[in-house]
Amino acid sequence: xxxxxxxxxxxxxxxxxxxxxxxxxxxxxxxxxxxxxxxxxxxxxxxxxxxxxxxxxxxxxxxxxxxxxxxxxxxxxxxxxxxxxxxxxxxxxxxxxxxxxxxxxxxxxxxxxxxxxxxxxxxxxxxxxxxxxxxxxxxxxxxxxxxxxxxxxxxxxxxxxxxxxxxxxxxxxxxxxxxxxxxxxxxxxxxxxxxxxxxxxxxxxxxxxxxxxxxxxx
Amino acid sequence: xxxxxxxxxxxxxxxxxxxxxxxxxxxxxxxxxxxxxxxxxxxxxxxxxxxxxxxxxxxxxxxxxxxxxxxxxxxxxxxxxxxxxxxxxxxxxxxxxxxxxxxxxxxxxxxxxxxxxxxxxxxxxxxxxxxxxxxxxxxxxxxxxxxxxxxxxxxxxxxxxxxxxxxxxxxxxxxxxxxxxxxxxxxxxxxxxxxxxxxxxxxxxxxxxxxxxxxxxx
DNA sequence: GTCTATACCTTGATAGAC
DNA sequence: GTCTATCAAGGTATAGAC
Numbered sequence: 001x002x003x004x005x006x007x008x009x010x011x012x013x014x015x016x017x018x019x020x021x022x023x024x025x026x027x028x029x030x031x032x033x034x035x036x037x038x039x040x041x042x043x044x045x046x047x048x049x050x051x052x053x054x055x056x057x058x059x060x061x062x063x064x065x066x067x068x069x070x071x072x073x074x075x076x077x078x079x080x081x082x083x084x085x086x087x088x089x090x091x092x093x094x095x096x097x098x099x100x101x102x103x104x105x106x107x108x109x110x111x112x113x114x115x116x117x118x119x120x121x122x123x124x125x126x127x128x129x130x131x132x133x134x135x136x137x138x139x140x141x142x143x144x145x146x147x148x149x150x151x152x153x154x155x156x157x158x159x160x161x162x163x164x165x166x167x168x169x170x171x172x173x174x175x176x177x178x179x180x181x182x183x184x185x186x187x188x189x190x191x192x193x194x195x196x197x198x199x200x201x202x203x204x205x206x207x208x209x210x211x212x213x214x215x216x217x218x
Numbered sequence: 219x220x221x222x223x224x225x226x227x228x229x230x231x232x233x234x235x236x237x238x239x240x241x242x243x244x245x246x247x248x249x250x251x252x253x254x255x256x257x258x259x260x261x262x263x264x265x266x267x268x269x270x271x272x273x274x275x276x277x278x279x280x281x282x283x284x285x286x287x288x289x290x291x292x293x294x295x296x297x298x299x300x301x302x303x304x305x306x307x308x309x310x311x312x313x314x315x316x317x318x319x320x321x322x323x324x325x326x327x328x329x330x331x332x333x334x335x336x337x338x339x340x341x342x343x344x345x346x347x348x349x350x351x352x353x354x355x356x357x358x359x360x361x362x363x364x365x366x367x368x369x370x371x372x373x374x375x376x377x378x379x380x381x382x383x384x385x386x387x388x389x390x391x392x393x394x395x396x397x398x399x400x401x402x403x404x405x406x407x408x409x410x411x412x413x414x415x416x417x418x419x420x421x422x423x424x425x426x427x428x429x430x431x432x433x434x435x436x
Numbered sequence: 437g438t439c440t441a442t443a444c445c446t447t448g449a450t451a452g453a454c
Numbered sequence: 455g456t457c458t459a460t461c462a463a464g465g466t467a468t469a470g471a472c
Contacts, residue, residue: 003437021319024465038438040467067238098316100378101239114385146403149379153400156382157375160318161367164374167332182371185364189407214389221455242447256456258449 004042006032008056011049015094017170020050020102047106054109057092058116058172060084065123068130075136075198081127082180082206085155093159117152124148136199137190150186158182177210222260224250226274229267233312235388238268238320265324272327275310276334278302283341286348293354293416299345300398300424303373307330307394335370342366354417355408368404376400395428 003008008034014023025046029039043049064084068077095102103110125148131137132144139147142172158179159171191199219227228250232241238300243264247257261267280304286295313320321328343366349355357365376397377389402421409417 015414019322021316022322025467026465029329035439036466037468041437045466068453077299087265097318100315101237101319103382104237104240110385116381117383143403146400149262150368150372150400152402153375153379154371157371160370161374163318164321165332165335167328182368184359185368243449244447253457255450255458259455330453412442 003038004036007039007042007049008052010089012053012094015053018201019097020094021098025049047109050102051109051112053092053095053105054112057088057095058112060088060091061116061120064088065120066135067123068127070130070134074131074134075202077167078131078136079202082183082202085182085183086176089155090171090173091181093171096156097160097163098174099156122147123153124151132185136195137187137193138192139190143190147186147190151160154179154182154186174210174212177206180206181210221250221252221256225257225260225267226270230271230309230312233271234310237315239316243267268320268324268329269327271313273309275306275313276330278306278309279334279338282306283338285341286352287316287343288348288352290351292352293420295411296349296354297420300401300420303401304394304398305345307366307373307377307397308389308391311389314374315378315381317374332409339366339370343368349405353410354413355405356410359409361408365404366409367402372397372400390432392428394425398424399428 007028011028014028014031025039026036028049029036032039043052051079061084064087065081068074103113125144128137128139128144128148129141130150133140159175162175162178163171181203184199184206187194188203189200225246229241229246232246232249243257244254246267247254250257261270280404282305283299286292322329343362346355346357346362346366346369347359350357377393380393380396381389399421402417402424406414406417406421
């Protein structure tokens with residue numbers, strides 16, 4: 001792994017642990033055992049690092065979040081979405097701890113973020129509509145829009161919500177599973193008779209993961 | 219109004235407009251036309267100011283968020299809750315823009331916040347259960363807990379969610395009404411046959427407020 | 437590519453006069 | 455209670471040597 005990648009990796013780890021605000025370029029360099037000057041050789045500034053992390057975040061979503069394919073079992077695809085959401089919420093949770101500030105300080109990033117999130121919203125909405133077509137849920141067009149917003153908000157801000165309720169200790173993988181349960185909660189009331197039980201089982205599955213004391217997952 | 223109150227007032231306004239991170243004690247003093255030294259005569263530091271604002275936030279909730287009274291119409295009481303939530307989300311929205319950071323920097327505030335939010339959660343949960351008792355909704359005990367969490371998360375993070383989707387301009391009162399609609403969305407799926415229409419009307423009411431171009435409200 | 441050294445700036449905070 | 459003056463600390467960023 002080259003230095004540039006190492007800086008990104010370490011930055012993500014430190015931001016997630018201590019918060020973006022608390023971590024300076026000096027902290028990142030010192031944690032890596034390199035000089036601040038070297039860090040500035042690879043990145044223009046701290047914003048530049050964050051933009052690069054955002055690109056990874058965007059690539060993660062673009063790779064894993066494709067439209068619902070009618071050839072496959074919709075609930076299986078939903079499970080895949082949830083698993084990749086889990087990864088996303090886990091890897092980049094620092095980003096949502098002070099999203100407003102991060103975007104306020106970087107006009108370019110803000111534009112990218114807004115445009116990406118608009119696309120993402122449309123995709124989430126079309127997945128909700130797709131689940132309706134597959135008779136998994138029964139929902140009006142208007143409610144689909146509302147639910148899509150609630151889904152996006154939940155995925156974004158579940159981790160800060162959890163952190164704010166905890167005096168010590170860091171975010172655990174169980175906390176994320178708990179967030180996935182909340183995501184499923186948003187679907188549950190709209191389930192058709194056909195799918196209620198299946199969604200219930202899916203929710204129980206993630207609830208169990210949330211309650212377990214997990215062995216560390218790489 | 220004395221200087222101490224003026225500092226609090228101005229701080230809230232500036233924090234809401236530009237974010238807590240961007241506003242320094244110097245900004246606050248200069249905006250008020252007083253010296254930094256004077257500000258530090260009234261407050262130990264920036265954290266001290268934020269703690270005082272938190273106290274106002276807490277008092278607002280403690281005053282307006284009482285248990286459901288069985289003697290009155292439950293939906294009327296719900297409306298009152300929603301109106302005071304509106305006020306809360308509007309006045310103190312800066313607080314949630316980087317809640318994690320604010321709490322991470324102040325151990326004392328974090329303890330107060332956690333303990334207050336734990337009480338608040340119990341109150342929200344008991345209101346949900348109260349709405350069940352009043353036959354407004356039909357919900358299991360387990361789902362009531364989930365919904366209570368979703369309600370709290372939505373009230374807390376709706377404003378940062380909105381801000382992150384907007385390139386220019388500040389938060390408007392309509393945005394908050396939109397958040398109230400989301401709060402009602404969380405109840406809707408659990409409504410009994412008796413209340414579905416009424417909740418629908420309530421939602422339409424707030425949706426209308428959200429869509430209107432409002433004349434300024436003091 | 438990487439280091440050392442450093443200069444600039446912002447922020448938080450205090451001392452002492454009035 | 456309020457001001458002026460000031461500073462220490464910390465963070466950002468660059469220059470120049472290797």
